[in-house]
Amino acid sequence: MSEKVKVTNLVKTFGDNEVLKGINLTVQKNEVVVIIGPSGSGKSTLLRNLNKLEEPTSGSIVIDNVDIARNDVDINAVRENIGMVFQHFNLFKNLSVGENIMLAPVELKKQTKDKAAIQAKQLLKTVGLEEKFDATVQSLSGGQQQRVAIARALAMNPDIMLFDEPTSALDPEMVGDVLAVMKDLAKQGMTMVVVTHEMGFAKEVADRVVFVDDGQILEEGTPEQIFEHPKNERLQDFLNKILNV
Amino acid sequence: MKRKVLMAFGLLAAFATILFCLALPGSQAQAKTYQIGTDVTYPPFEFANKNNKYVGIDIDIIKSIAKEEGFKVNVKPVGFNAAVQSVQSGQLDGIIAGMTITPERKDKFDFGTPYYKTGAVMAVKKGSDITSFKQLKGKKVALKTGTAAADYANSLKKKYGFKTVTFDDSDNIYQDVTTGNSVACFDDQPVLQYGIKHGLKLQIASKPANQGWYGFGVKKGTHKALIKKFNAGLKKIQANGTYDKIVGKYLGTANNSKVKGKTFTIGTDVTFPPFEFANKNNKYVGIDMDLIRAIANEQGFKVKIKALGFNAAVQAVESGQADGVIAGMSITNERKAQFDFSKPYFNSGVVMAVAQNSKIHKLSELRGKRVAVKTGTSGADYANSIKKKYGFKVVTFDDSNNMYADVSTGNSVACFEDHPVMQYAIKQGTKLKIVTKPALNAPYGFAVKKGHNQALLQAFNQGLADLKASGTYDSIKAKYLGADEIKTAAKTSGNDAEDRTFIGLIKQNKGALLSGLQETLWLTVVSIFFATIFGVLVGLMGVVPNKFSQGTSTTLIYLFRGMPLLVLALFIYTGIPSLTGQKIPAFVAGVVTLTFNEGAYIAAFVKGGIQAVDPGQMEASRSLGLPFGKAMRKVILPQGIRIMVPSFINQFIITLKDTSILSIIGLLELTQTGKIIIARNLEGFKVWTIVAAIYLIIITVLTWLSNWVQRRTKV
Ligand SMILES: Nc1ncnc2c1ncn2[C@@H]1O[C@H](COP(=O)(O)OP(=O)(O)OP(=O)(O)O)[C@@H](O)[C@H]1O
Ligand SMILES: [Mg+2]
Numbered sequence: 008m009s010e011k012v013k014v015t016n017l018v019k020t021f022g023d024n025e026v027l028k029g030i031n032l033t034v035q036k037n038e039v040v041v042i043i044g045p046s047g048s049g050k051s052t053l054l055r056n057l058n059k060l061e062e063p064t065s066g067s068i069v070i071d072n073v074d075i076a077r078n079d080v081d082i083n084a085v086r087e088n089i090g091m092v093f094q095h096f097n098l099f100k101n102l103s104v105g106e107n108i109m110l111a112p113v114e115l116k117k118q119t120k121d122k123a124a125i126q127a128k129q130l131l132k133t134v135g136l137e138e139k140f141d142a143t144v145q146s147l148s149g150g151q152q153q154r155v156a157i158a159r160a161l162a163m164n165p166d167i168m169l170f171d172e173p174t175s176a177l178d179p180e181m182v183g184d185v186l187a188v189m190k191d192l193a194k195q196g197m198t199m200v201v202v203t204h205e206m207g208f209a210k211e212v213a214d215r216v217v218f219v220d221d222g223q224i225l226e227e228g229t230p231e232q233i234f235e236h237p238k239n240e241r242l243q244d245f246l247n248k249i250l251n252v
Numbered sequence: 253m254k255r256k257v258l259m260a261f262g263l264l265a266a267f268a269t270i271l272f273c274l275a276l277p278g279s280q281a282q283a284k285t286y287q288i289g290t291d292v293t294y295p296p297f298e299f300a301n302k303n304n305k306y307v308g309i310d311i312d313i314i315k316s317i318a319k320e321e322g323f324k325v326n327v328k329p330v331g332f333n334a335a336v337q338s339v340q341s342g343q344l345d346g347i348i349a350g351m352t353i354t355p356e357r358k359d360k361f362d363f364g365t366p367y368y369k370t371g372a373v374m375a376v377k378k379g380s381d382i383t384s385f386k387q388l389k390g391k392k393v394a395l396k397t398g399t400a401a402a403d404y405a406n407s408l409k410k411k412y413g414f415k416t417v418t419f420d421d422s423d424n425i426y427q428d429v430t431t432g433n434s435v436a437c438f439d440d441q442p443v444l445q446y447g448i449k450h451g452l453k454l455q456i457a458s459k460p461a462n463q464g465w466y467g468f469g470v471k472k473g474t475h476k477a478l479i480k481k482f483n484a485g486l487k488k489i490q491a492n493g494t495y496d497k498i499v500g501k502y503l504g505t506a507n508n509s510k511v512k513g514k515t516f517t518i519g520t521d522v523t524f525p526p527f528e529f530a531n532k533n534n535k536y537v538g539i540d541m542d543l544i545r546a547i548a549n550e551q552g553f554k555v556k557i558k559a560l561g562f563n564a565a566v567q568a569v570e571s572g573q574a575d576g577v578i579a580g581m582s583i584t585n586e587r588k589a590q591f592d593f594s595k596p597y598f599n600s601g602v603v604m605a606v607a608q609n610s611k612i613h614k615l616s617e618l619r620g621k622r623v624a625v626k627t628g629t630s631g632a633d634y635a636n637s638i639k640k641k642y643g644f645k646v647v648t649f650d651d652s653n654n655m656y657a658d659v660s661t662g663n664s665v666a667c668f669e670d671h672p673v674m675q676y677a678i679k680q681g682t683k684l685k686i687v688t689k690p691a692l693n694a695p696y697g698f699a700v701k702k703g704h705n706q707a708l709l710q711a712f713n714q715g716l717a718d719l720k721a722s723g724t725y726d727s728i729k730a731k732y733l734g735a736d737e738i739k740t741a742a743k744t745s746g747n748d749a750e751d752r753t754f755i756g757l758i759k760q761n762k763g764a765l766l767s768g769l770q771e772t773l774w775l776t777v778v779s780i781f782f783a784t785i786f787g788v789l790v791g792l793m794g795v796v797p798n799k800f801s802q803g804t805s806t807t808l809i810y811l812f813r814g815m816p817l818l819v820l821a822l823f824i825y826t827g828i829p830s831l832t833g834q835k836i837p838a839f840v841a842g843v844v845t846l847t848f849n850e851g852a853y854i855a856a857f858v859k860g861g862i863q864a865v866d867p868g869q870m871e872a873s874r875s876l877g878l879p880f881g882k883a884m885r886k887v888i889l890p891q892g893i894r895i896m897v898p899s900f901i902n903q904f905i906i907t908l909k910d911t912s913i914l915s916i917i918g919l920l921e922l923t924q925t926g927k928i929i930i931a932r933n934l935e936g937f938k939v940w941t942i943v944a945a946i947y948l949i950i951i952t953v954l955t956w957l958s959n960w961v962q963r964r965t966k967v
Contacts, residue, residue, distance in 0.1 A: 058875055060871055060874065060875060083877045083878070083879055084877065085877075086874065086875055086876065086877040087876070087877035089875075090875075090876075091872075091875040093868060093871070093872060095868055097866070097868035097869060097871065097872035098872075099869060099872070099873070099886075099887050100866075100869070100891060101887065101890040101891050101894075102887075110873075110876070110878075110886060110887075111876035111877060111878060114878060114882055114886060115877055115878065156872075159872075159876070160875075160876070163876060163877060
């Protein structure tokens with residue numbers, strides 16, 4: 008096992024509001040890390056710092072031995088290796104399903120159009136939507152859109168995937184399909200950082216679970232440690248709340 | 253912040269220069285021509301006559317002086333205030349606009365020798381009992397902005413406690429009084445006199461005050477040579493009688509001998525140029541009109557002209573409603589049964605006219621060719637009666653101008669027209685020449701009901717003889733027909749009427765309206781083109797992640813959207829030249845104005861449209877590694893543009909409408925055209941209805957077009 012991501016003393020403030028208060032987090036290659044925590048605790052902000060959708064205020068974020076928190080890195084090149092999946096899918100509404108997946112590889116000259124199309128069809132197959140290549144985004148259900156979004160992120164062949172509550176905007180019956188795709192990815196050894204409230208997924212797939220509250224990591228460990236033997240009082244409260252709803 | 257503003261101005265200047273260079277091929281070609289500003293309508297000093305040609309005492313004087321002194325003038329009726337400002341900004345070289353010489357104005361202008369004496373007077377509605385300023389207390393008084401008379405009124409305002417309303421031109425202040433909105437108006441004495449003499453329903457109610465002189469002005473310290481030439485020329489035309497002739501032409505010589513003091517009602521045709529037609533004050537002029545008035549003047553009676561239309565006028569005389577008729581009426585045996593005719597005062601006849609460079613000069617040369625006529629005229633009757641014999645084809649037009657144009661463009665080789673009408677048209681600039689002697693000769697006469705009004709008939713004959721003797725008769729004819737040939741004949745049923753129905757007005761002013769519309773459309777298209785470029789650039793500057801560029805964008809939008817279009821237009825047209833010393837043609841100034849103003853709105857909705865795209869779209873694009881520019885082009889803009897399309901269409905329509913505001917800088921677009929037509933015929937309601945309808949039609953067509961485009965882009 009080798010270190011893929013190493014976050015040290017990461018601080019992020021919005022104006023006077025210190026949202027991340029010194030985060031230290033390491034993600035190993037092929038590891039699946041699930042981040043849990045109450046709303047507003049800074050989970051999304053942490054995730055978005057990892058591909059610099061947010062500019063870190065201080066601290067370092069080393070990915071593959073490069074500190075991306077510094078200003079002199081080519082952030083576009085870094086992002087090519089980090090796929091991201093959003094709560095609200097964010098598929099490009101002006102493009103078809105196929106075009107959504109092909110856009111980045113073609114525009115960034117990774118692939119010719121033809122090859123990108125072949126790859127896009129393959130990716131669609133792996134998420135179970137091979138017949139939707141020409142469909143418009145608007146014609147898809149939420150679950151289908153999220154699976155296309157995953158395929159789109161995979162099209163750049165990233166070695167890290169970030170998921171920010173990928174299922175929380177979905178109708179319950181669609182959640183399973185998306186989680187299944189994510190499980191497959193994990194099995195294939197993808198390095199993944201997943202923010203989710205799906206505790207079942209965390210228990211089954213996560214190598215490690217991280218509990219974030221008020222901009223700090225209060226506890227981390229295996230799913231068993233976190234869910235069966237939580238030590239931190241706030242984590243116990245949090246688990247009580249979500250498991251008893 | 254200061255830097256941003258500076259930058260904005262820099263941009264503005266650069267843009268203006270680009271436009272200036274683009275849209276200005278050879279506008280400064282004629283070097284020694286002076287640009288002289290004048291008022292839009294200030295009779296008798298300047299006004300557009302029926303052919304949209306500017307005439308008047310000022311115009312005639314400056315033109316005579318120019319001729320005398322060997323320079324050229326380009327007289328621009330931009331309005332009094334615009335002319336004053338344009339001279340100050342260097343857009344124009346001089347101003348002659350019934351401008352009173354005042355000490356304040358002397359600070360800014362150098363004046364030539366005073367050329368006309370004037371004074372400010374108060375006028376009230378005809379029949380009003382107001383005779384002193386005291387009676388104005390608490391009432392409303394109409395003034396024309398920037399005039400000496402307005403200054404005078406303002407100096408009385410406090411003392412007599414009246415309120416003032418100001419208008420941009422004389423017609424409006426008169427109308428405000430005749431409609432009763434205001435109880436009085438102040439204007440220069442000769443102007444009011446002329447207006448009243450020509451049918452304005454006002455009366456002068458005060459002695460001339462603040463007497464002063466009109467002067468020709470240039471910007472202080474500039475154009476010394478022009479002033480010198482003006483003074484020298486003025487001296488010459490005053491010495492050789494031209495000056496008196498000019499003043500006499502517009503104000504009339506008021507010397508009458510045998511005053512009988514009676515008023516006669518005279519019927520005439522509505523429009524039969526050059527015999528009778530309404531000039532811009534809705535006052536009837538023409539050979540018949542000038543003649544009957546000159547005779548009345550000379551014989552000491554008064555006439556009340558009723559433009560009833562030919563047939564109605566004839567019937568009015570028969571029924572005793574009118575005392576006489578003068579309407580280009582041919583003396584025929586049938587008519588002699590009902591009327592007593594004067595001695596013939598004019599001989600008309602049908603002539604053939606050809607293009608100026610044509611070699612045709614005989615009817616026999618028309619074989620196999622095309623000949624143009626106007627429907628219902630004696631020229632058409634004549635042409636049809638001889639077309640078999642000479643073997644030509646006849647093509648018919650509804651409108652004299654089209655008929656003339658058909659000949660001057662060479663589509664037809666000749667046209668047939670009443671001799672005086674043709675002469676008049678040629679004098680007004682129609683590029684044709686008359687090549688045959690008048691045919692179908694018939695004399696015109698003044699008529700009274702048989703056995704009635706014999707005194708009037710005799711006075712007419714006497715007056716006619718006197719006028720012929722004094723040369724006035726000839727000069728009246730020359731005024732309308734040109735000086736060269738004055739002899740002739742014909743008969744026409746004066747039913748060629750200029751009617752004041754909508755269709756009539758459209759027909760008469762078709763040319764002017766069309767060229768106004770063309771100017772409006774051209775302005776719109778050019779402006780929207782540049783405004784789109786400007787707006788898209790500024791809009792995009794507003795969304796790139798750079799504080800400076802966003803600030804610039806916000807500032808530009810704030811500046812140009814915050815400034816009223818009217819102010820912006822005046823600022824660019826008169827302000828920029830003052831700053832840079834570089835003239836801007838009105839059209840370019842108009843385009844620059846619209847570019848900035850409409851561009852700012854476009855920038856705002858381009859910015860808004862882009863910002864309205866879900867930010868998640870940008871985040872998703874960037875998270876894939878796409879650079880900002882690519883993400884913008886491939887993902888954000890295509891979605892933003894879809895949001896913007898309706899705003900673009902809307903803006904196009906707004907731009908078209910906003911061009912009307914540019915009439916303020918004297919652009920002859922549709923609205924300004926309307927103003928000038930109304931200044932002439934006072935058919936405000938009808939002409940504005942026509943103008944409004946034209947705008948609506950164009951906008952409807954545009955809307956259809958854009959809906960179609962929108963439907964296509966939706967796919
Ligand atoms: N762009 C921003 N500007 C200012 N404050 C922000 C911004 N983004 C997030 N915040 C604030 O940072 C805090 C953490 O937000 P974040 O979205 O990271 O929480 P979260 O743990 O993801 O919550 P949730 O479970 O509701 O998604 C919140 O108080 C939020 O208001
Ligand atoms: Mg979140």
